[in-house]
Amino acid sequence: MNNPEAAEEGRETRPEDSPTPSAPRSGRSSVPTFLFISFVLFMLTNNRGEEIDARYRYMKALDLLNGQVADFSAWLHGSPSNFSLPPEDNLTMPLVKSFVDLGPVLDPTAGSYYTNLTGFWHGEVDFHNLTSLSANDSASTWSSSASEFVSRTNITQLPDLLGSWNWAATEKLSLSIGDKIVLNDTLPRYLSEDISIIHGRIELSEPKASEELSLDFDGIHFISNGSIYAFAETVQSRDLRVLPSLVPIPLLNDTACVIEAELAARMVRLKEKIDTGAIDQDALTDSDEPPKARCSFRFYGHLEPTEVPEDLMKQLEQETEKPTGIWTVRPPEMKLNGVLVSQDCGVLFNLKETTGLKSPQLYRKITTYAGIATIVHFILLRLLSRETTRINSATGLNRVSRYSFLAQSLIDAISFVGHITLGILADGRASLSALAPAGLACMLFINEAQFAVSIGQVQAPEDVTPPPVPPSVPSTNPPNPLPIEAVGTSVAAVPGAAQQAPAPTVVIPERPSFLRFLWNHIRTDPSARLWTIISLFLIVVFRIVILLSLPLFFVACMYSFVWAVQVYRSVRRSRGSGLSTEYLVGTTLCRLFFLLYFMGCPKNILDVEPRRWVYVVAMLMFAQLVTVLLQDRLGPTFFFLNRVVIAKSYDYHPLLPLPDPEAPEQTLGDCAICMDAIEVDPSLRRRSKSSDGKERGDLSVMGLAASAHRLSSTRMNYSLAPCHHLFHTACLERWLAIKNICPQCRRPLPPL
Known part of the structure; x- marks a missing residue:
């Protein structure tokens, strides 16, 4: 242990202990630097070979075209030529x-x-x-x-x-x-x-x-x-x-002169492309199929x-x-x-009355459609903004279905892709005009998807059954008498250590893989699960968007059931939708504009043939709209004539025993939020004393009705959670507008 050479060597390796300056460090190896610089240069010039090849092919095509023009001009003027016209x-x-x-x-x-x-x-x-x-x-x-x-x-x-x-x-x-x-x-x-x-x-x-x-x-x-x-x-x-x-x-002869002029014009254009470097590599790429x-x-x-x-x-x-x-x-x-x-x-096709549309007329038609589509998308965005602001509370979000907004977000995603594709294919102002509805459709998709995620976060714990509160059992085992300092020392050195159980073995859990962690996160987090579903839907939609029949079928299904999921939720939860008539009617009409234009109008800009079933989809969508509106006015199960028993939701206002009439304070207890007393109307005492000292009841019909009314109003004044915590109804409503859990025990709460 006491090795002076080792100590001296250790001191020499510490520059702060050495009186002389330390030796300079060796320079970094030049091989990694050379490889890094080579990689950067390769990434900057990796397409140079393709450009050279494309330029060479353009030059070769120009030489071929020059020879063709020379031979054709010689033939046209009667000079010796290598060209001859087919018989x-x-x-x-x-x-x-x-x-x-x-x-x-x-x-x-x-x-x-x-x-x-x-x-x-x-x-x-x-x-x-x-x-x-x-x-x-x-x-x-x-x-x-x-x-x-x-x-x-x-x-x-x-x-x-x-x-x-x-x-x-x-x-x-x-x-x-x-x-x-x-x-x-x-x-x-x-x-x-x-x-x-x-x-x-x-x-x-x-x-x-x-x-x-x-x-x-x-x-x-x-x-x-x-x-x-x-x-x-x-x-x-x-x-x-x-x-x-x-x-x-x-x-x-006249045709040959025009062909000669066209070949000369093509030769000039090709030479200009080579001189300016405007070479289209995709045009020269041979298809692998x-x-x-x-x-x-x-x-x-x-x-x-x-x-x-x-x-x-x-x-x-x-x-x-x-x-x-x-x-x-x-x-x-x-x-x-x-x-x-x-x-x-050996085949022949006979064309019968093929109709045409001039390019300027088509581009003006696209511009007109883009203007109308922009207005419709703006109305949809405005309606969505007003509605999300109005129902942006836990109570409001519990009444609506997330899948209605999810379906609309997928429709808007297809609309975004379609308008972007239209903007790429169109020219000039028509291309720019198609970007406006595409941008609004993208904003609609993002807002509707985020709103669907918010609804899912609020509604996630509604079906979770709160675990029962375990009874508190006093512990009979005395605390561990060993002091902290005794841990790790000899057992025999500590009095009473022989009676203690051996220390448990600490097992370090195995670190999960990334895929397992991602799967568990998607499975347990409602927000991540919903975004994953949206992403998968979008991937499928974008892959099949070039197949016209499949996107039309997908959109038709989305339209057919956009409000049906809301009807189902209202019936299942025995509550109205909470959506305003303005939003329901306005959104339905705006959505039907695109559906009826592309699948009902015979002269739409995409030349999609009309489908007869589009009117069935429109009638089905209007029927769902009327059903949602009537559910808010006649009840969620009005179409069952109240013959179907729906599972009732949790009752926050059960009958509670009234306080003793002789008690000085007529309260049900303290609110767990504001800590104020929940008072009871004094007139709810079911017994009163007469002048002769005997108790008698108010048996009149009007008295019973008044008592029932006061009892009902008092019941609405308090709310008892499933975890048996008592609140003022107004206090709990304000709390549930922020979080959907009990403010005391943090257990999930059903909608109020």
């Missing part, structure tokens, strides 16, 4: 003309066509399998043209080309079209203003499936006769230079003529694109007939 197809047009008339040029004073097709189109299609015609198709006049058309179809490749898509079940078609007239003054040839380039997407869908088959198309629109010629592909877009092979021979089909389609369409003269039609379209406030003719409905046919797959 004329004499089998397609006879089949197409059996379904659609590509239309003549109209008299400009009697009628006109729409000149700009930019917008969104929706319609129904009829499917025809040209490789195996049905009995009805075989009897048609176009069956012979169809047989000649599919004579070049390779039957052995059909399963691979048709893919997994259910062609026979396809019934709906949607088109998003971008239409523009190409004018380029630098080109030496004259460009016809009667021709415009169209591009966009065709989506085929079936009613019982959530997926769609998308086709990218590029085509030509002849304005004078309203005809459309286009190529549509499921895998990749076809070379734009082959479009002239679709049009009639007299229009081939295999295509549903590999069919190549040709689209032939024709606009239905209108009775609006050409000059008025131009004025109408100018006012639609750039509103100035002038009076124009009423816009006629845009309709399109057409044929979508594939020779390699």
Whole structure:
């Protein structure tokens, strides 16, 4: 123990004891610092490789486009070129003309066509399998043209080309079209203003499936006769230079000039993107999912003529694109007939009266809806704020059902996601206007969820049975005579230690895992349990929100039972809802606005088809509203005609024995809150002395009624808790407005 070398070594390691300065510490290793700096640099530049790859692919596409423009221009001007136009197809047009008339040029004073097709189109299609015609198709006049058309179809490749898509079940078609007239003054040839380039997407869908088959198309629109010629592909877009092979021979040269101008314009735009660095990496990313089909389609369409003269039609379209406030003719409905046919797959779709809506009209429609939706959401938020302020007490929160507000919060969560998605898809002011109802819906969701949590915290102990008060048993064991200082010393050294029991072994509990702790917290904490349920519901809703049928079914269920849970609680607790008529009626009408608009209006902004059952949901919601209102006025079980016995809630005002008439103070005791006496009306003495010294009772009817009235008023003056603590009713009401436990023993209290 007395080692001078060790002591000397210990003193040398303490710098404060050493008279000389301590040796400098060794520097930190450079390896962790190098790794940290490398990690930071990697996180800052980890997408540099993707940007370089995207830029390389853009440069490669630009080189390819330059070669295509050069070859096409050389072919167009009669110079030697590597490009050649496909030969004329004499089998397609006879089949197409059996379904659609590509239309003549109209008299400009009697009628006109729409000149700009930019917008969104929706319609129904009829499917025809040209490789195996049905009995009805075989009897048609176009069956012979169809047989000649599919004579070049390779039957052995059909399963691979048709893919997994259910062609026979396809019934709906949607088109998003971008239409523009190409004018380029630098080109030496004259460009016809009667021709415009169209591009966009065709989506085929079936009613019982959530997926769609998308086709990218590029085509030509002849304005004078309203005809459309286009190529549509499921895998990749076809070379734009082959479009002239679709049009009639007299229009081939003009079409080729427009194609040349369009290719030159695309080349300029692509070069600007490369120079400015505005490279869209997602546009170059190949999808990991295999295509549903590999069919190549040709689209032939024709606009239905209108009775609006050409000059008025131009004025109408100018006012639609750039509103100035002038009076124009009423816009006629845009309709399109057409044929979508594939020779390699042997299928044909007939488009019948596909209706369209111009993009500016749709965006103005979205803006109008967003304004109305903002007002409705603001009314809902105002009603909720007034109602939560009015019933924000333990007594009020015990009367309402938390699940009514939970259902409304989930509805508002779906509304928030839907309006945010609408704001992303819309353009310009329509996108900004959709953010206003989205923000209010988010605020509604948060407030309703918090209010549901508050209700759950108040109602959590209402079903808990208070444990019986254990009788106090005096302890017969004397206290431990051992002083604190004797703990840990020898037992024999302390007198009387032999009679003491050995000290218990201290067992350190095992620390629970995080998952077990989280599960116990969710299971025991009502607030955590409710938030977990809300989160799970939201996760499920957000995952299925892209499937239109499931969110509609979910919302319909929420609407159908939003007040039913309140009716059930009122019956179960034998108390009214406590909700104001203003809140019930206003909330119901505002909620029904969204339900009836999206599922009852045939021309809503999302183009959701009307559902007949929406009116059943509305009637059911109104029936629940009337039931809740009548429960507050006629009783919670009025619809049972009082024939159903409901378990009564705890009675805070039981009959208590009156104090002795000879006692100097007529009180029931002291209030456990304010500590003042709970007095009894002196007139409640059931016996009074007559003048002859004998006691007699007041047996008159009026006397008995007055005594009963005074007894009832006195009973309402006090409240006896289940734990047998006595309070003034007013004192207990003020206390229960803050906490739902006994102020003395801290046991849960039922609603007053």
